[in-house]
Amino acid sequence: MPFQINVAPHPGQDEVHQDTHRFKVLAAGRRWGKTRLGVLECIGKASSGGIAWWVAPSYKTSEAGWRPLTQICARHPAVRVLKAEKTILFPSGGLVAVRSSEVFDNLRGEGLDLVVLDECAFQKPEVWTEVLRPALADKKGSALFISTPNRCNWFYDLFNQSLIHPQTWRSWQFPTASNPFIDPSEIDLARRSTTDEIFRQEYLAEFIQEYGSVFRNIEAVSTLPQDLPKMDHHYIAAVDVATASDYTVITVLDLNTKEQVHLSRFNRVDYPELEARIAQIYRDWFLNLI
Secondary structure, eight states: OOOOOOOOHHHHHHHHHHHOOOOEEEEOOOTHHHHHHHHHHHHHHHHHEEEEEEEEEETTTTHHHHHHHHHHHOOOSOEEEEEETTTOOOOOOOOOEEEOTTTTGGGTOOSEEEEETTTTGGGHHHIIIIIHHHTTTTOEEEEEEOOOOOSSHHHHHTTHHHHHHTTTTTEEEEEEGGGGTSSSHHHHHHHSSSOHHHHHHSSSSOOOSSSTTOOSSSHHHOOOOOOOTTTTOEEEEEOOOOSSSSEEEEEEEETTTEEEEEEEEEOOHHHHHHHHHHHHHHHHHHHGGG
């Protein structure tokens, strides 16, 4: 019997679900519906025979995914729910496993068709770079990163991957208010009962540079919009390569206007990936003009 679920995703959830990019990054406010979306993505993959993992920052927080998974799947008699292993087996041969990244080396070993990183901004970047990304390689699996922002940490870098690799990465930023099932008065109450920084991060899904900053809105007024190369302009690029845990920065300047037209900032990538990113920016801003 095919596994069918009657769901009514709100427009934002449906947009993310329908998108075909391999790697999706979703920064959304609290109670937007990130968990429900991720759970349904896992079920969809497993019901068609794939292996899907739901990875949370801790065993305790993994319950946020395990509860709705078991509630939905328990309605189907052909599905086996293994509570001790936190694994759900489907008649298709697929499965959904809920895992914790507290000891992320324990996640090694299995090839995956899909991984959902829940509360991604509160996990260690090595969970993705060293363990889960390699697990997707043999099957060319996909990933969904869901979280509220946590300042501008590595989740922010993932969010910006769509600017560097638009063919394979896609990012979304949804405030809580875009969930039509949330009473607007609740959001207004939250706005009046918390600080501006917390509200912007938790409800507007904004990436906040630093709490308590004396100067506000610096990033918005000092960052140029993403530009495209112009045939009659000349460009120069510079790269500051990270040597440890700091950030590699690639910047492109327009020599005609004296303006910065491109900025990439990232860390914790292998040298082949670093070389590929540098080469792509060179092609975008130099070879395309020939």
